[in-house]
Amino acid sequence: LAKTTQPISMDSYEGQEVNITCSHNNIATNDYITWYQQFPSQGPRFIIQGYKTKVTNEVASLFIPADRKSSTLSLPRVSLSDTAVYYCLVGDISGGYNKLIFGAGTRLAVHP
Amino acid sequence: NAGVTQTPKFQVLKTGQSMTLQCAQDMNHNSMYWYRQDPGMGLRLIYYSASEGTTDKGEVPNGYNVSRLNKREFSLRLESAAPSQTSVYFCASRGNQPQHFGDGTRLSIL
Numbered sequence: 001l002a003k004t005t006q007p008i009s010m011d012s013y014e015g016q017e018v019n020i021t022c023s024h025n026n027i028a029t030n031d032y033i034t035w036y037q038q039f040p041s042q043g044p045r046f047i048i049q050g051y052k053t054k055v056t057n058e059v060a061s062l063f064i065p066a067d068r069k070s071s072t073l074s075l076p077r078v079s080l081s082d083t084a085v086y087y088c089l090v091g092d093i094s095g096g097y098n099k100l101i102f103g104a105g106t107r108l109a110v111h112p
Numbered sequence: 113n114a115g116v117t118q119t120p121k122f123q124v125l126k127t128g129q130s131m132t133l134q135c136a137q138d139m140n141h142n143s144m145y146w147y148r149q150d151p152g153m154g155l156r157l158i159y160y161s162a163s164e165g166t167t168d169k170g171e172v173p174n175g176y177n178v179s180r181l182n183k184r185e186f187s188l189r190l191e192s193a194a195p196s197q198t199s200v201y202f203c204a205s206r207g208n209q210p211q212h213f214g215d216g217t218r219l220s221i222l
Contacts, residue, residue, distance in 0.1 A: 034210060041216070042215050096160070097143070098157060102147075104154050
């Protein structure tokens with residue numbers, strides 16, 4: 001199972017772009033990269049998922065270099081409501097999500 | 113609203129008591145999951161059910177049992193609660209898209 005490394009915490013200000021990088025040096029060929037967001041007293045919420053290159057949705061972008069040993073979650077123009085913990089998970093999802101392991105995540109604080 | 117519903121939201125138990133946490137989803141998802149989250153940590157998988165009628169152990173199954181009652185419901189049982197099981201418990205379900213999570217059950221064992 002691929003292990004991930006993320007910064008423990010990050011600070012930003014409203015209106016800025018935030019990039020959170022996740023390292024996964026041992027990623028396997030069949031592994032996907034999935035990001036979740038968790039607010040206090042709530043369950044995690046899916047943000048974005050990708051395998052290679054770039055994925056974009058209405059919430060975020062995910063950049064994955066060719067070697068796939070890292071990935072970067074990009075949140076454009078953050079607001080106070082983006083203050084949350086962000087988790088990077090790497091694993092083979094073909095058989096289900098039981099192989100995905102949550103680390104401690106990155107605690108993002110957005111300031112006025 | 114559609115989603116994953118967990119009951120109860122809060123519970124306090126004494127050591128040795130038993131308890132069943134309930135989870136129901138109304139999205140017709142095949143897979144369901146139980147996680148625990150300890151302070152400052154990520155979620156750890158306790159048990160999962162890939163489909164109705166099947167259950168499998170996750171990363172930390174000791175001290176727990178599960179029942180996939182039907183496609184909608186997946187319960188987690190603590191037969192003899194221990195203080196080490198004090199945690200927030202999350203249930204999740206999944207269809208063709210990534211998981212949907214409930215808002216958790218906060219369980220304290222004294």
